[in-house]
Amino acid sequence: MSPSRDEQDYEGKRQQIIDGALSVFARKGFEKATNREIADAARIGSPGLIYHYFNDKADLFRQVLEERAPALQLVMHGDEMMDLPPRQVLTTLGNSFLATLGGPVPIAMFKMMLGEAVRRPVVAEMFNKIGPGRGLSFLARYLAHQMDLGVLRRTDPGAAARCFMGPLLLFLLTQQVFVQPDASSLSGETMVVTAVDIFLSGMQVNEEEREESV
Amino acid sequence: MSPSRDEQDYEGKRQQIIDGALSVFARKGFEKATNREIADAARIGSPGLIYHYFNDKADLFRQVLEERAPALQLVMHGDEMMDLPPRQVLTTLGNSFLATLGGPVPIAMFKMMLGEAVRRPVVAEMFNKIGPGRGLSFLARYLAHQMDLGVLRRTDPGAAARCFMGPLLLFLLTQQVFVQPDASSLSGETMVVTAVDIFLSGMQVNEEEREESV
DNA sequence: TATAATTGATTGACCAATCAATCAACAAGA
DNA sequence: TCTTGTTGATTGATTGGTCAATCAATTATA
Numbered sequence: 328m329s330p331s332r333d334e335q336d337y338e339g340k341r342q343q344i345i346d347g348a349l350s351v352f353a354r355k356g357f358e359k360a361t362n363r364e365i366a367d368a369a370r371i372g373s374p375g376l377i378y379h380y381f382n383d384k385a386d387l388f389r390q391v392l393e394e395r396a397p398a399l400q401l402v403m404h405g406d407e408m409m410d411l412p413p414r415q416v417l418t419t420l421g422n423s424f425l426a427t428l429g430g431p432v433p434i435a436m437f438k439m440m441l442g443e444a445v446r447r448p449v450v451a452e453m454f455n456k457i458g459p460g461r462g463l464s465f466l467a468r469y470l471a472h473q474m475d476l477g478v479l480r481r482t483d484p485g486a487a488a489r490c491f492m493g494p495l496l497l498f499l500l501t502q503q504v505f506v507q508p509d510a511s512s513l514s515g516e517t518m519v520v521t522a523v524d525i526f527l528s529g530m531q532v533n534e535e536e537r538e539e540s541v
Numbered sequence: 542m543s544p545s546r547d548e549q550d551y552e553g554k555r556q557q558i559i560d561g562a563l564s565v566f567a568r569k570g571f572e573k574a575t576n577r578e579i580a581d582a583a584r585i586g587s588p589g590l591i592y593h594y595f596n597d598k599a600d601l602f603r604q605v606l607e608e609r610a611p612a613l614q615l616v617m618h619g620d621e622m623m624d625l626p627p628r629q630v631l632t633t634l635g636n637s638f639l640a641t642l643g644g645p646v647p648i649a650m651f652k653m654m655l656g657e658a659v660r661r662p663v664v665a666e667m668f669n670k671i672g673p674g675r676g677l678s679f680l681a682r683y684l685a686h687q688m689d690l691g692v693l694r695r696t697d698p699g700a701a702a703r704c705f706m707g708p709l710l711l712f713l714l715t716q717q718v719f720v721q722p723d724a725s726s727l728s729g730e731t732m733v734v735t736a737v738d739i740f741l742s743g744m745q746v747n748e749e750e751r752e753e754s755v
Numbered sequence: 756t757a758t759a760a761t762t763g764a765t766t767g768a769c770c771a772a773t774c775a776a777t778c779a780a781c782a783a784g785a
Numbered sequence: 786t787c788t789t790g791t792t793g794a795t796t797g798a799t800t801g802g803t804c805a806a807t808c809a810a811t812t813a814t815a
Contacts, residue, residue, distance in 0.1 A: 340760090356660050358572045361804065373762050375807080384805065442659040445652040445718055446570050455719035463715065464723070485727050486708075486735035489715070493707030494700075500710075501677065501703070504659055505669035509678070513699050521700035529743030554794085575770065587796050589773080598771070761812070769803085778795075785788080 341380050342394075344369045349391050353435030356442055357388055392440070392450070396457050398433060409472050413479060413527055416469060417491060421519035424462075424495055429515075434503055463488045470530075480532045487530065494522040555594050556608075558583045563605050567649030570656055571602055606654070606664070610671050612647060623686050627693060627741055630683060631705060635733035638676075638709055643729075648717055677702045684744075694746045701744065708736045 347369025351360045362374035362384065371377075381387040408416050428437055440458075444451035466488040473479040479487075498518045501510040561583025565574045576588035576598065585591075595601040622630050642651055654672075658665035680702040687693040693701075712732045715724040 336760090356572075358570075362806085363804085371761085374805085375763075376761060378806070379760070438659040442656050445656040446568075448720070451719050455715075455721065459711075459715060459719055460721055463721075467723075482735050482739070483727065483731055485723050486712075486732050487739065489711045489732070490708040490736055490739050493709070493711035494704040495707070496714075497673075497703045497707035497710055498700075501669075501673060505665050505673055506662070507669060507674055507677075509681075509699050513697065517697055518700050518703070521696050522704055525696070525701065525704050525740060525743035527743070528745070529739035529741070531742070550794090576772085577770085585795085588771085589797075590795060592772070593794065757815090759812105759814080762810085764808090764810100766805105766807075768805090771800105771802090773800075774798090776796085776798100779793095781790105781792085783788100783790080785786100 337380075340371070344371065344377060344380055344387070345391050345394055347371075348387050349395050349432075349436070352388060352391060353432070353439045356439060357384075392453055395436065396440070396453070398427070398436070400427075400457055400461070409469055410476075413473055413530070414523060417523045417526065418519060420462075420466065421491075421495055421522060422515075424492075425499070425515045425519065428499060437499075438504065459492075463492060466491065477532060479530045482530070490529075491522065491526045494518070551594075554585070558585065558591060558594055558601070559605050559608055561585075562601050563609050563646075563650070566602060566605060567646075567653045570653065571598075574598075606667055609650065610654070610667070612641070612650070614641075614671055614675070623683060624690075627687055627744070628737060631737045631740065632733060634676075634680065635705075635709055635736060636729075638706075639713070639729045639733065642713060651713075652718065673706075677706060680705065691746060693744045696744070704743075705736065705740045708732070 344365070347367075348360070348365045351364045351368050354360075355364070362377055365387075366372070366374045366377065377384075377387060381390065408419075428434055440450060440454045444454045463485070467484040470479060470487050471484040474481045474484070495518065498510070498513070498515070501507045502513075558579070561581075562574070562579045565578045565582050568574075569578070576591055579601075580586070580588045580591065591598075591601060595604065622633075642648055654664060654668040658668045677699070681698040684693060684701050685698040688695045688698070709732065712724070712727070712729070715721045716727075
């Protein structure tokens with residue numbers, strides 16, 4: 328059964344408001360975003376109309392996160408990459424991380440979530456769930472698996488996962504939040520290559536261990 | 542000439558207000574912190590008194606940053622560590638990074654600055670200047686120097702510096718902002734040791750390069 | 756006509772900033 | 786020593802403005 332005309336209109340207008348709200352929230356943050364601005368950005372005539380579609384401002388904010396945040400999710404197909412070689416997996420992961428956060432909208436979204444997360448545990452939990460938590464736990468599992476295979480030397484998988492993702496995150500921060508002059512001269516590709524390179528050289532099993540694992 | 546009674550009182554009260562403001566700003570952020578709360582936290586009777594010591598709320602905020610943020614500065618004595626061995630320098634740097642951000646006050650300060658920085662370029666610049674910018678540029682210079690000496694293999698120093706600091710920052714974030722369950726089981730010491738370990742193994746000059754550099 | 760969408764006006768709360776009035780400490784003069 | 790004037794600190798009340806949320810009235814749709 329296809330959605331009726333009403334339902335389409337309703338859902339369409341809802342999405343329209345969410346999009347408007349996203350752009351304003353991203354620019355101003357939750358507190359400083361006014362319903363007036365959101366209404367203007369969403370091209371609806373009145374702030375009052377927001378309350379026809381959402382309970383209140385916090386509800387609108389929550390739905391913006393829920394419905395637009397998945398855009399930040401990294402493409403991490405589950406088990407099929409578990410046995411691919413580290414260099415390939417890490418390079419893909421690194422590039423897709425920087426790529427998904429490349430455009431102005433995802434970056435604004437990222438900044439907004441980070442800004443709200445530091446003081447609103449609910450947002451922090453939500454952010455964590457769709458981004459860092461998911462990514463790190465996948466990576467940690469992958470690394471642990473590769474350690475089991477003897478491809479990588481054994482270390483704390485959680486710490487190792489942070490050792491790979493940390494550099495990329497810091498690169499993003501220095502470039503997008505603190506606008507460091509030297510960060511602009513450093514390209515994303517260089518950063519990914521360097522991070523993969525140092526990490527893999529550092530995680531290679533050395534001679535003694537290689538012998539032990541035989 | 543010692544400060545007169547009046548001057549002491551004045552400066553003392555000023556510091557008192559700054560301390561109160563710090564605790565409230567850290568808890569609520571700039572926008573949501575009210576002058577009433579700040580006055581209460583600073584144990585002064587009236588919000589109006591704030592304007593006897595500061596121009597406005599933004600001025601107060603700025604002075605809180607200027608006078609309390611230096612607590613976040615890492616102990617990085619200049620040139621005397623340039624020739625110390627990498628393992629020692631990095632371990633010291635990593636530990637002091639986690640140590641200075643250990644207590645509840647610096648952490649609150651850190652979160653506050655991060656939260657404001659994503660949205661206020663002025664704060665971002667200030668934050669960058671006292672923390673990330675300073676730390677990364679020092680580390681990049683040190684690493685470049687060690688590359689010149691042939692102790693470390695040659696890579697982009699800026700990228701390499703991010704490869705070392707990134708993991709520690711991410712560790713801090715996963716622990717303090719996103720309260721990841723597995724982050725609590727991972728100790729700061731383990732994190733520093735692992736980061737140093739992976740980074741140094743990855744930055745070691747390999748055989749061919751070692752020969753080349755002779 | 757009935758139902759849902761939309762508007763604009765309104766309410767009530769909150770808050771930064773101002774300001775006139777009070778207070779406490781001290782100093783000068785008698 | 787008392788009195789009076791001066792200064793800066795402090796207070797509480799007020800102002801002007803903003804904004805989320807509500808609601809009654811209006812318009813479009815089916």
